[in-house]
Amino acid sequence: MKIVEVISDTNIGGAGVLLVNRLKNTDLETYNTTVLLPRGSALAARLRDVSAEVIEIKCIGDKSFDVFAVFKYLRIIKRLAPDVINCHGALSARIAAKLCRVPVKICTRHCVFPPKYKNKLLVKIIGKINTALSDRFIAVAYAARQNLLELGVDKDKITVIINGAEQLKILDSAQKSAQRKSLDIATDEIVLIMNARLEAYKGHIWFFEAVKQLIDDGLPIKVLLLGEGSEKEHLLELCGGYCIDKYVIFAGFVDDVAPYMNIADININCSIGTETSSLALSEGMSLGLPAIVSDYGGNPYMVRNGENGYVCRAYDHNALAKCVKKLTYDKELYSKMSKAAVARFNEELNAVAMTKKTTALYDNLYVSYQKRGHIPSIFVDIEK
Numbered sequence: 001m002k003i004v005e006v007i008s009d010t011n012i013g014g015a016g017v018l019l020v021n022r023l024k025n026t027d028l029e030t031y032n033t034t035v036l037l038p039r040g041s042a043l044a045a046r047l048r049d050v051s052a053e054v055i056e057i058k059c060i061g062d063k064s065f066d067v068f069a070v071f072k073y074l075r076i077i078k079r080l081a082p083d084v085i086n087c088h089g090a091l092s093a094r095i096a097a098k099l100c101r102v103p104v105k106i107c108t109r110h111c112v113f114p115p116k117y118k119n120k121l122l123v124k125i126i127g128k129i130n131t132a133l134s135d136r137f138i139a140v141a142y143a144a145r146q147n148l149l150e151l152g153v154d155k156d157k158i159t160v161i162i163n164g165a166e167q168l169k170i171l172d173s174a175q176k177s178a179q180r181k182s183l184d185i186a187t188d189e190i191v192l193i194m195n196a197r198l199e200a201y202k203g204h205i206w207f208f209e210a211v212k213q214l215i216d217d218g219l220p221i222k223v224l225l226l227g228e229g230s231e232k233e234h235l236l237e238l239c240g241g242y243c244i245d246k247y248v249i250f251a252g253f254v255d256d257v258a259p260y261m262n263i264a265d266i267n268i269n270c271s272i273g274t275e276t277s278s279l280a281l282s283e284g285m286s287l288g289l290p291a292i293v294s295d296y297g298g299n300p301y302m303v304r305n306g307e308n309g310y311v312c313r314a315y316d317h318n319a320l321a322k323c324v325k326k327l328t329y330d331k332e333l334y335s336k337m338s339k340a341a342v343a344r345f346n347e348e349l350n351a352v353a354m355t356k357k358t359t360a361l362y363d364n365l366y367v368s369y370q371k372r373g374h375i376p377s378i379f380v381d382i383e384k
Contacts, residue, residue, distance in 0.1 A: 039056040071096075
């Protein structure tokens, strides 16, 4: 089967890591895959490392629609003649795929954004256009499915496949000790880790409010922040204003998160926007990290409150701080949640499970096309 995956990311984000994880676990002889992405994308090297064929296109990166890119996609898609194309939010590629009459056209929804338009008729029209351009939508979280419904997409065209992460390498005690020493973290300090872009919608501000409260209460903690973003300078200033700067480590973008996750005690996700199924949460669970998360988007699905972590109301820094204390002082509770985190990862949140579900969907859609010459409006897929 010939597959084309189209992604418009120029940097390495969740969607890109998801694609790399999936292709790493895909039989690329059976699923002959070519990835189209903007020229110079940081993802290109990672994709080539997993033996995927990569074609870099001169187009505007990080943008869903570029009229000039449509013509470039047209030429390449026509030449490749794929059986299945998965456009990860790239509208230009979806239009080109429709014009090229690719047998199976899929769009993967990686984010959750409120609809831009309030007019119900306009939303319905946009939804019809969206639905017409794709035979199937993959939602990477049930929150993303709900978002697609709000955008007017036909519910019978949506399949939910939760993001899956790779098992992180487990370090031994000597390696962990060396990593702590390199970051000037004492052996008795509790490490809270947050792996997220430094953007307002990731909720760092209310996390810092909880951190200040914990420090004022005398809890020995260090905070590890992984990621870069436009809010970095503001967050640095905020740390200074809260007098927590010596407790917070801005590690920047980290290519290999395993050494940092291995020395963490609790995984934090404070998102207040565009959160579906966080790979950072899944990666932490692979190491047995309990998580404390906001109740936004896909977080409550990944973290079962009171089982493998806690779900707090967004912006409620008091609740977050209280949950950190519970996990710190109750060792039996921590051990129980740590085991549940690993079980949750093994059950559903791993890359192998995600890959099997995705390739099964590709197979079923293509077989359906071969039998009927089109994809029926109501398709019986792996969810039903």
